[in-house]
Amino acid sequence: MTTATKQRARLGDLLMAHGVITAEQLANALEVQQQGQQERLIGEILVDLGYASQEQVLAAVAEACGVPFVRLTPQLVDAAVRSALPEAFIRKHGVLPLFRVRDVLTVASSEPSNLFLGDEIAHASGLSVQLVAASPENIYQMMDETRAGGPAASRREEAPAADPLALAEPLLSDDYDSVYGTWPPEKIASLLVREAVAARASAIHLEPDEKVLRIRFRIDGRLRVVMRPPARLAAGLAGAFDGIMGLAGGAASAAGDVRLSARLLVQGRAVQLHTASLASAFGPRTVVRIVRDDEAQKPLEKLGCDFELLTAYRGLLADPRGLILVAGPRESGVTTTLYSTLSAVDPVRLNVCTLEACINFSLPGINQFSPATCGTTDAVSALSRILLQQPDVLALDGVLSGPVAAMAVQAALDGRLVLAQVRATDTADAIAAVAAQAPPEAAAMVLRGVLAQRVVRTVCLHCRGIGEPPVALRRRLTELFGPIEQYVKGRGCNTCGRTGYSGQIGLFELVAMTPDLAQLVRAKADRETLRAAVRAAGHPSLWVDGINKVRAGITSIEEILEVLAGCPGGPSPAEQPTGRARGGSTA
16 A cells, blocks of 8 residues: 655544554554664554554545545446546556546545546546545455446346335334343443444434334434334433443533533544433433534535635635624534634634534634533623633634624624624625624624535435436526536435435535625615625525536535525525425534
8 A cells, every 4th residue: 555655644643533543553653664664654564563454544544635535335336437447557556437427537546645646547538537545455346346247237237226215214223122122221322322423423312202212313414213212211311321421521511401511432433422401291302412523623625615715715714803704504514614714723823712602522722612611601791701811713603692793793893803603594694694783884894704504415425326307497407507417316325324325515605795795784785685796796606506516426406405495596496396305404
């Protein structure tokens, strides 16, 4: 396996961050490397010493290079695109064409750090190239299994279509009494946490009914039933989660709240758990939120912004004063974006403080507060106390009420950079909301930009295929956004839990304030007037970003229609297909 030398230090840090190796093991490997074997890469040494597997090292190298790591299956390989590269080239470089969307060829490689390989593939194929990383054994196995006429190709053609009813099937055994009946609640709670982390779930929901305790995971923003034990387990399981919090040093977030938080290491992954319980008719209803380090501390580049928008957003952050809004409805990923934004600020040179309705994740070097940590239930009182700490950068998450909005504007007038989350549909809605809650003249002076967003699910790489929308909808989308050559859709497989989706990505709309927009703020213009001014200034909408991600084969048109339902700028509800569940955005 080959990695670039410049990745060595970061590779070790990544493996430690993911709990694969310890600091002592890394130090030992570095010592081995220094003892006359400097030509060997640190990843190879870690594998030879048995500290990490080749797949773990390759996954870390891929992460360092910003390349997705995948485990290839025959369903992921379109044999028809293999001819895009000469067979001799494929064997020589150990690469495998997977699929093609428009003029973009996705290719698996075991050398994600090879800076020139992508250019060579593009030259040989005449196409744009998107690299993904996979182990060499996995690549060569798929080369043989998916060759034309091979056994895997035949099996793939004979595979039955996914059963949509399988969406409701539990991830864990539903025969509770025979499988888990003798387990104590503490063991069930530990099992649920492990399985939830492995499934990339963001929350565990325990919902007692008269006879059954429904346990669901929230995966990619959607709830899925994973277990249905008897209702009698509700109280014991809620207590078991409280016990996990206590053993991990968790503490209540506010006096009187049945809410606990703790930091744990689960299957080598550092996570933070937050539990909240509320008495219901049939027992305590409990939600366990799961925040993974690698998800909460994403760099801005990993959120899904296009290059031009990201450059403009970084430009707004470069000015150390003013007010920047991050807007979206509930579960739209705004907290993750705020955290990622703070990671781009220098906490050594600057005093960075937050006021959060609930502290979701501990950020190194950042001074984080909530009303509860300030000894109050009032956000205004908490913010007054935080301002006495002389912050240079202030982030507000979930607390932007009328009085707090006015204080945030004043803090920006005083020369601070204020980042504030606001519940809004789009950028125009966010601007109007702040103008209505703060003095318009002051708001116009300090407001420098708004980033509106949503989060959509990405199509599963293992079962993606072509999915055609209704003719009338396709015609309307073409009228609004231009032609879309190919639509993709996941068929549903075991990897994605029969949903057709795996993972999430953001949709974004960025507006930098102009004198014309500032004048509209002073005049307390309505949302439609602001929205018309934003479009006249040439700022693309959330719909445009969503359609571009459909064009790129990242997500489906069905997902865009669902998540952006009610957001101005797209097809009207009457023009959209019926029979599809509508809902808010997900995170």
